[in-house]
Amino acid sequence: MFRHSTRTFAVSLCALAAVAPAVPALALAPAGGPPSPAPHTAARALRAQTLADLATGMKGEAYAYAAYSLFAAEADRQGLPAVGKLFRSTAQTELNEHLREAATLAGTVGTNAANLRQAINGETYEHQVMYRRFASQARADGDLAAAELFTEIAADEGRHRDAYRTALTAVTTGHGTIPAPPTAKTVSVPAGLPKVKATRTRTNLDTAMHGEALAHAKYMLYAAQARRTGNPALARLFEGTAGVELHEHFAGEAVLAGLVRTTKANLSKAITGEHNEATTLYPGFASRATAVGDTAAATYFRDTAADEAKHSAAFQQALNQLR
Structure with a gap:
């Protein structure tokens, strides 16, 4: 995913609540099926900073999904179907795994x-x-x-x-x-x-x-x-x-x-963003969550950082093959 913007969104639609909702949260979707409700006890216990970090993560994951979908279409136009497939599969991971997991932890859906x-x-x-x-x-x-x-x-x-x-x-x-x-x-x-x-x-x-x-x-x-x-x-x-x-x-x-x-430029941009997520952003979120005892969120942040490192490596390999 890309480096997150540091601008603060005032839009309530575009940010998660700073306090936990008193409604059921959304659980991860089973393979091939729609999401199902789950208890939101984790969301109730999360500290404000952890919730804010989850909000930042969701914003970035959603943006990565949208951008990578466009990058995939451009790769197809350039006759690079393998790169298009890579962008699409990564986009799906950002949306259907990373964002959904963050939404579950934060109790986003009521x-x-x-x-x-x-x-x-x-x-x-x-x-x-x-x-x-x-x-x-x-x-x-x-x-x-x-x-x-x-x-x-x-x-x-x-x-x-x-x-x-x-x-x-x-x-x-x-x-x-x-x-x-x-x-x-x-x-x-x-x-x-x-x-x-x-x-x-x-x-x-x-x-x-x-x-x-x-x-x-x-x-x-x-x-x-x-x-x-x-x-x-x-x-x-x-x-x-x-x-x-x-x-x-x-x-x-x-x-x-x-x-x-161009697809080369799009890959370079994606590599930079994914590397930042893997080495700086998500590890920082994990450290903060660990320090306040938000262990489930800390695990999510660490796991997501590992995924982003794999994405960066895959994009780098694709770029190397185009040179």
């Missing part, structure tokens, strides 16, 4: 109503504050394409919020219906240089991409919970919105940010 409230809070912030500010700043800096995209996404997030509000009423009162899911307008992301000029716009694009990637991942977890509890309509709403966040919002931002380059 009841359908609790999940909807979290989603509403995040979408409200993005609609009313974050994307409007990003659009204003991009316009002031002369990055008009970014300003337009941020404005469009702000409007989308408002619609997502309204749909989730309607769904929450249906879930909590038994009256009304769950809205139909939105359909993503999939954006193709070819290799290319950044299409913005201001450092501030680039920073805001990075913040936005991390947020959209995490929103996609969390909504897919919420969808699994909705389906498990017998609410397929709510599951479809979460899944459809997750698709918009990833295939439309993240992808559109990735185009402007110049996220995807």
